[in-house]
Amino acid sequence: MKAVQINRKLENLRGLVTGENLFLLGYMIYLGRAVWTSTMFPFPGRLSTICLLTALMLMGLKIILFDRYSFIMIPGMAALVLCAGAVLVSSHYMNAVFWIFLVMGSKDVDFSKILKIYLIVAGSIVLLAFCCSLMGVIENLQYTHVGRGVRNSFGIVYTTDFAAYVFFLLLVYFYLKGPALTVRHYGGAVVASGLVYHFCKARVDSICILLVALIYGTHSFMTHVRYAFPRVRRGWNILWRRLGIFSMPFWALVSVLATKYFDSGNQVFSELDELFSSRLALGQKGWKDYGVSLFGRTIEMNGFGGSTDLPENYFFIDCSYVHVLLRYGIVFLLVLVGVYMVCCYKNRGDMYFLFAIALISLNCVIAHHILEVAYNPFAYALLAVHLGSKKKESILWYSPEGRN
Numbered sequence: 518m519k520a521v522q523i524n525r526k527l528e529n530l531r532g533l534v535t536g537e538n539l540f541l542l543g544y545m546i547y548l549g550r551a552v553w554t555s556t557m558f559p560f561p562g563r564l565s566t567i568c569l570l571t572a573l574m575l576m577g578l579k580i581i582l583f584d585r586y587s588f589i590m591i592p593g594m595a596a597l598v599l600c601a602g603a604v605l606v607s608s609h610y611m612n613a614v615f616w617i618f619l620v621m622g623s624k625d626v627d628f629s630k631i632l633k634i635y636l637i638v639a640g641s642i643v644l645l646a647f648c649c650s651l652m653g654v655i656e657n658l659q660y661t662h663v664g665r666g667v668r669n670s671f672g673i674v675y676t677t678d679f680a681a682y683v684f685f686l687l688l689v690y691f692y693l694k695g696p697a698l699t700v701r702h703y704g705g706a707v708v709a710s711g712l713v714y715h716f717c718k719a720r721v722d723s724i725c726i727l728l729v730a731l732i733y734g735t736h737s738f739m740t741h742v743r744y745a746f747p748r749v750r751r752g753w754n755i756l757w758r759r760l761g762i763f764s765m766p767f768w769a770l771v772s773v774l775a776t777k778y779f780d781s782g783n784q785v786f787s788e789l790d791e792l793f794s795s796r797l798a799l800g801q802k803g804w805k806d807y808g809v810s811l812f813g814r815t816i817e818m819n820g821f822g823g824s825t826d827l828p829e830n831y832f833f834i835d836c837s838y839v840h841v842l843l844r845y846g847i848v849f850l851l852v853l854v855g856v857y858m859v860c861c862y863k864n865r866g867d868m869y870f871l872f873a874i875a876l877i878s879l880n881c882v883i884a885h886h887i888l889e890v891a892y893n894p895f896a897y898a899l900l901a902v903h904l905g906s907k908k909k910e911s912i913l914w915y916s917p918e919g920r921n
Contacts, residue, residue, distance in 0.1 A: 536583025537626045543575030544619070545634050551891035552639045556646040557655040557672050557823075576622040584624050594621060600812075600852055604845050608813035613845050616888050620856065620896055628901035632689050635894045643682045646672030658825055668718045675822040680719030681884055683709060684726050685892045688873055691733050695869045698737055706730035721883040725876055732872050754868065761871030762861040765878040766854050772838040772882050776800035793883065799832065800839040813846035837881035841888065853887070860898045870898065 550568040554560055586594055597617050604613040623631060650657035650672030658670040673679040687706060691698060707730050714723035739750040779797040780786050790797040807816050820833030834840045842850045857874055864870040873895060877887070886892035 536579045537630070539575050539579035539583070540622050540626050541630060541634060543572040543579070543622070544631065545638055546575070547572035547619070548635065548638050548890055549642065551889070552642045555674055555678055555891055556642065557650070557658070557674065558646065573618070576618065580622055580624075584621075586624075597621065597852065600848055603812040604849050606812070607810065607846065608844055609815050610813070610844060612888055613813075613849055615890070616896070619890060620899055623897035624900035626897070626901045628898050628903045629693060631894055631897050631901060632693055636686060636689055636693070639682065639891065640686050643673070643679070643686070647679075658823075660821070660825060662718060665718045669716045671716075676717045677719045677722065677884065678822065680713045680717045680722035681880075681886055681892055683713050684722045684729075684880065685886070687726060688729055688876060689894065691729055692869050692873045696737070696740070698733055703730040703734040703737075721880065725880045728876055728879070732876070733869070736868060736872070757868055757871050757875075758865055761875060762858055762865065764861075764871075764875040765857045768878045768882050769838040769850070769854050772800075772836050773842060776804060776836065776839050794835075796835050796883065800834050800836055802832070803834050803839070803843050807843055809842060809847060811846050811848050813844050813849065816844050833885075835883060835885050837885050837887035840885045856896055856899050860896065864898060864903050867903070870895075870903075 546568050550560075550565060550572070554565065597620070601614040601617040605611065646655065649655045650670075655672050657672060658675070660668045660670070660676055662668055668676040669679075670676045671679050673682065687709060691702070691706070694702065706726055710723045710726040710730070713719055713726060717723075736753070739753055775786075775789075776797060779790065779801045781790070781798065786797065803816060807814060816834075818833045819828045819830055821828065821831075834843065838850065841853060857878075861871055861874055877893060877895060881887040
């Protein structure tokens with residue numbers, strides 16, 4: 518009898534040890550570490566190392582023990598690994614390696630579960646930091662900007678980083694809700710945009726949050742009001758399905774060309790650079806000082822964050838595409854953009870996904886968060902199981918149990 522009970526317990530244990538569960542647990546630890554280190558909470562270096570190694574071990578076990586690749590996929594996976602290795606050798610940065618490791622590890626994992634873990638883990642830590650900063654447990658860094666007033670970071674290392682969390686958390690939530698979004702969700706996003714601008718003075722993220730409400734709201738209106746504007750609705754759907762895949766390469770190309778050919782003597786360029794807080798000038802400085810290489814190089818950047826003291830010799834490239842180009846190289850930038858293009862093509866039937874990638878693509882023209890696990894979880898759609906992608910728009914991918 519005891520032997521039977523032991524066998525049952527072992528069977529239950531084996532049922533829990535699945536590839537998906539190993540990845541999700543590792544991702545939860547890795548994500549928690551990444552978000553926590555972006556707050557003003559202390560985090561001992563030894564504990565950080567333990568969390569990192571534990572997460573990588575769990576996801577590595579999943580890849581080794583559970584993942585199987587088709588003959589067609591093997592060259593692609595090998596190319597990703599070789600690219601990550603080349604970037605590491607050339608630039609000495611681990612970010613590209615970790616990013617590719619996470620993308621590969623997410624194979625056959627339910628994409629909605631990844632996003633839900635992101636919402637729970639990142640949302641909980643950011644909310645905790647927000648509350649603790651208001652209570653004085655940790656510092657609420659406040660930056661005074663001439664003409665824009667006081668900018669609050671609410672327990673995060675910098676004000677725009679807090680605003681970026683609001684944008685990405687809201688975007689993930691909107692994507693998961695999909696057809697179940699209502700007027701109160703869109704109204705809440707508009708209010709969130711106003712609050713972020715009022716307290717953080719983060720213009721880009723405030724605008725992007727408004728665009729979340731506008732784009733998802735427009736689609737919801739045209740989907741549910743079936744007899745209104747049929748031609749407009751049809752054109753809207755065709756536009757996104759055909760052009761949505763090109764949103765990231767378009768903005769990447771615009772960013773790189775604008776940086777390359779920036780001319781401070783040109784009035785249009787000068788006004789754009791002033792509007793974008795010298796991002797074009799800083800990007801071109803990095804281009805001239807360090808140049809562009811195939812697999813990147815070490816570039817020391819000194820920006821705001823973690824203190825209200827002004828850094829000496831400020832130099833930071835905020836544009837994600839130029840940041841990746843200079844630090845991780847031409848090849849990795851092409852891989853990055855290619856991954857998102859494949860994600861969009863794979864999920865071209867999911868309009869909500871196309872909206873999310875388009876908004877991230879635009880946001881990353883100004884912000885540097887495209888590779889950071891603490892902010893952007895959408896690249897995992899490359900190999901994850903995405904149940905909504907094979908359904909038609911008419912089904913709305915929605916049932917009481919979720920997307921079919």
